[in-house]
Every structure is written in C-alpha cells, then in structure tokens.
Amino acid sequence: MSLPSPLTHGELAIQISGLNKWYGDFHVLKDIDLNVARGEKIVVCGPSGSGKSTLIRCINRLEQHQQGRIRVNGTELTDDLKNIDAVRSDVGMVFQQFNLFPHLTVLDNCTLAPIWVRKQPKAQAQAQAMQLLERVQIAEQAPKYPGQLSGGQQQRVAIARALCMNPSIMLFDEPTSALDPEMVKEVLDTMISLAREGMTMVCVTHEMGFARAVADRVIFMDRGEIVEQNTPEAFFSNPQNERSRQFLSQILDR
Amino acid sequence: MRTSSPPALEPAGPLAWLRDKLFSTRLNTALSLLILGLLAWLLPPILDWLIFKAVWGPQPVAACDAVRGQGACWAVVWEKFRFMMFGVYPFEQQWRPALVVVLLTALLVISAIKAFWRPMLAAIWAIGIALAFWLMGGGLGLSPVRTELWGGLPVTLILSIFGIGLAFPLGILLALGRRSELPIIRSFSVTYIEVVRGVPLITVLFMASVMFALFMPENLRIDQLLRAQVAIILFVAAYLAEAVRGGLQAVPKGQYEAAQALGLPYWRTMGFIVLPQALKISIPPIVNSFISLFKDTSLVVVIAIYDFAYAVKKSTETDYAWKKYFIEAFLFSILVYWIFCYAMSKYSQWLERDLSRSAQR
DSSP states (O other): OOOOOOGSSSSSEEEEEEEEEEETTTEEEEEEEEEEEETTTTEOOOOOTHHHHHHHHHTTTTTTOOOEEEEEEEESSSSSSHHHHHHHHHHHETTOOOOOOOOOOOOHHEEEEEETTSSSOOHHHHHHHHHHHTTTTTTTTTTTGGGSSSSSHHHHHHHHHHHTOOSSEEEEETTTTTHHHHHHHHHHHHHHHHHHOOOEEEEOOOOOHHHHHOOOOEEEEEEEEEEEEEEEHHHHSSOOSHHHHHHHHHHHHH | OOOOOOOOOOSSSSSHHHHHHHHSSSSHHHHHHHHHHHHHHHHHHHHHHIIITTBBBSHHHHHHHHHHTTOOOOHHHHHHHHHHHHSSGGGTTHHHHHHHHHHHHHHHHHHSSSGSSSTHHHHHHHHHHHHHHHHHBBBTTTTOOGGGOOHHHHHHHHHHHHHHHHHHHHHHHHHHTHHHHSHHHHHHHHHHHHHTTTOOHHHHHHHHIIIIISSSSTTOOOOHHHHHHHHHHHHHHHHHHHHHHHHHHHOOOHHHHHHHHHTHHHHIIIIIIIIIHHHHHHHHHHHHHHHHHHHHHHHHHGGGGEHHHHHHHHHHHTTTTTTHHHHHHHHHHHHHHHHHHHHHHHHHHHHHHHHHHTTTT
C-alpha cells in the first residue's frame, strides 16, 4: 500500500513497533506498528472495541503494554517512572468525559499541573492559563467551577488545561462523543485551529469532517489490528479493505 | 388551552396544617389521638420531675431528700461540679484544667470557622496544645501534677482531640495503603484494618495498659494516659480508613487518569485531586467515627483513668449523703456528651452543604 510519506519531515514524535496488549485472555492490541512524525495529525477510527482508545492510552501509559516498544520523542516507555513522568508532561490528553477536577475552578484546573509539575511561579502559570483560555474562547469562565459550564465549554477547558503544560503531542480520546450535537462544532473548531498551528495530534474520533479537514492520515482499526491507513480522501472515497468499507457505510449512512 | 400557572395552594394556617398532617384519614386521626393521649399522660410527671418539682441551685442534700421521688436533685450537679469536671486534680489548682477546657473548646470553635482555615491555624494549635500541657502538667512556675491525677472533662477532651487529630491522617494513610498497587503496603494495611476492627476497644486498652508493660524493659515506663491515647488512635484509625476508602472508591477513575495524564505524581494526585473529593464524600461516616471516638474515650475507665464519665460516677459514689442522686449526676454527664456530639453532627451537616454549594454540583 502506498502511503504519502509523512515521515520525511522532521523526526518522529511517536514510534510504536510490535505492540501487543492483552486484558487477561483478550488480545486487545495485535502487532501494532505506527510512526507519527512531528507535526503530523492522525485520526484513528474503527468500531467500538477495536482497541483504538487502548492504543492511544498506551502512548501516555494510562495503559501498560505487554509486548513491543513505544517511544515518545525518543523516550521509551518502560516501568521506569522517570520516563513515564517525562512522557506524560510532554503529552497532553483530552478525554471523552472531560475529566475536569470538579472541586477546582476552571483557572485552578489549568494551573495545577504547571505549578506542581513544571514548577512555574503561580502568577506566570495563571497568565499563561488565561492566554490559553482566551484561545479556546472561554476566558470569561475562569473563576467558575466545571459543574457550572456546558459540556462543550468543559471540553474546551480540558483542551486548555492540557495545553497549559506546553505539550508537543496532543491525544484526543473521542473528545466529542459525550457532547450534545450542538456543542460538537465548538470543540472541533478548537481542535482544527490547534491542528493548523502545527501541533502533533492523535485523535480517536468518528468526526469525518474533522478528519477530512486536518488529518494527514486516517488509521482504521478493527479487532485490535490496524486494518488500513491512508490519506483521508483515499480512505473515504476508496477504502481498500472490506471491513473499512463496511464501517464507513455504517457511519456515513446514519 | 390551560394556562401554565401553578395549581392553587392548599389553604394555609395552623388549622389547615393540623388537618393535613394529623387528621387526614381515619387511621391517621386515631393514631394522632392515641399519641396525644400518651403525651398528656406521660409528659406532666416527667416535666414535673425534671423541672418543676426539681431542686435547683446550690442547696443542701436535705432539700433533695424532702422531694425525693417527686423531683430531680439537680443540686448534686452544683455540689459535685468540681469533682465531675476535674476528678482528683488537686483542688486548689483546678483553675488550670478549667482554663484548659476553655482553651481547647476555643481552639475547636475557631477551627470550625472557615476564615481561620489558613496555615496560621496549625501554629495556633501548636501553641494551644503546648499551653494546655503546661497548664495540666505544670512546671515552669506551676506546681507539677502527675498524669495519674489528671481527670474529668479535660482528659476526655485531650483524648478526643488527639485521637481525632492523629487517627485521621493515619486512617487516610491506611485507606490509601489498602488501595496501593504495592503488595507489601496493601497487605499490611488490609491486615491492620481487619485485625483492629475485629477486636473490641476495651481489649486494646487492656493490652496497652497491662500486656504492653510485660513486653517492655522494666525501667522503661510509659505514661498510662499516653498508652491509652496511642491505643485509641490506633483503634480509631482502622475505622476511619474504611470510611475514607468508601470516599476513595467513589471518586471516578477519570479523575485519577486526568491527573496522571498531566504528569502529577502520586502524592500530588492524592493531595490535590483525589482526597479533597473523597473526604467530602466521606464526611458523614468520618464524623460518625469522630462521635464514636468521643464517647468511647469513656472506656479508659477500665485502666483507671479518670475521664469525665468516670469522674461523674465517682463523684456520687464516694459521698454517702449524695450517693442516691447518682441518676441526676449521670443525666448531667449525658447532657454534656450530647452537647459535644450534637455540635459535631450539626457542624458536619453544615460543612457538607457548604462544600457542595461552593462546588456547585
């Protein structure tokens, strides 16, 4: 299969080779090989239970793999806690359920990690947080608590919170799946603008419009395997694999 | 089309309320009448005994004997007040434990006020505790009083405050330990919690008092009160651990994951993210443990420590003339225990409401 070669520009942000993972007897990831170049935007899709969330959660070690290697910005993920911390502070993650800290204000959500992990002075962390909240267009909500915001607003705060650590890579785990339909756009727009600024992104999502707009590659997973990967145009207009075709017909016919 | 205005309210007023709440159905009416009848029958003699025919104020025992069986003898509280409050503490020095009671109560009250929740509070406590021990034990210009002579309410307050103050962090550590991924820490915590919860406090106190001395070198003497204090702390910590664990389990997994994804290390994750949420959820069972602890300090009587309950008991037992009025003395001690426990309960309810209001969830 001929791929557009994203690997030509810059070094690799993420290198995954021979990755295998089991939950008990269940083989959830099978021989995954995946390289992500710096600045590349990847959309991972596939039916539920295909292992796509597990895959990106392995990238910041929310899940442990049992076989194979994962290197993030050159640092290999092993049991070494120092490496794990280094990777985590350089990789931002946005969750399906937002996972904001409900007992902290929006601003405190954003400054907690910069202050305690990056050891930034409080004033600097707050200034940067306000800047990023501005960028996701929610600065006026800074003194509120997450419970007072809509789902879309919460997800934008979650994006700002991750960005406050100045990550070089952002992982999105179905960021719009828990949102009411009218709020999907505001979150996708934020993600698109982030992509345009050159962030390395790995997004698990079924938002095909987003994939068309920003993805360099679409990766289709099924039953723990990468079944097909291609540019969005090629993938959507001419899927090569039977399972990809079936999946696309299901999500596009909705 | 109907308007969306709310339906007309029921007619208000006390009569309407009575009809609605007490006499709405035939059964309800019968039950209401039955209960009112019982009250009319029982309440007057009880009130007579408690209040109207009771002997109030500092009166001689003869005044009580005159109305014996018809009115309570509250004069016993006046007569034995100093002994109940301070036990066998040297009589002319009893201003010292009195000051300690005021001091500790004041510390508790300011700690309950949100405006005082700043680092300064820890310093205030440190000074307050040092003052309390100086006042109780003497030295530096005050005549020394051995802990065997300490007694009454200050002992109950000291055992409770240190019990709560030290068992609480220990309980949190045990709860975290029980959920740890490190097998040695986890099995130690589980074993500790399950063993301690499986034995009565009274046996732990006996252990601390009697058995402990058998295992220790003879020249090492550890104060009896201190041993009781340590036993209470270790005992209550196991219960608090289980209360906190309930809260920890109620914090969604996503909160841990979000903290991990931000690179927050374990203790920061616990301290900033998980525990604030978990403890808020566990306020009711935690306060429940505090209230139990406060009352259970009265068990130190089995190792001959003069706490408040024991001092109250002894106060009438040792005086032939007043001996028969021990019921009034006990009722008084019940009132004192109840005031402290009710204050804790009310405060925890307020705290819970206040915390949930500020988080707007």
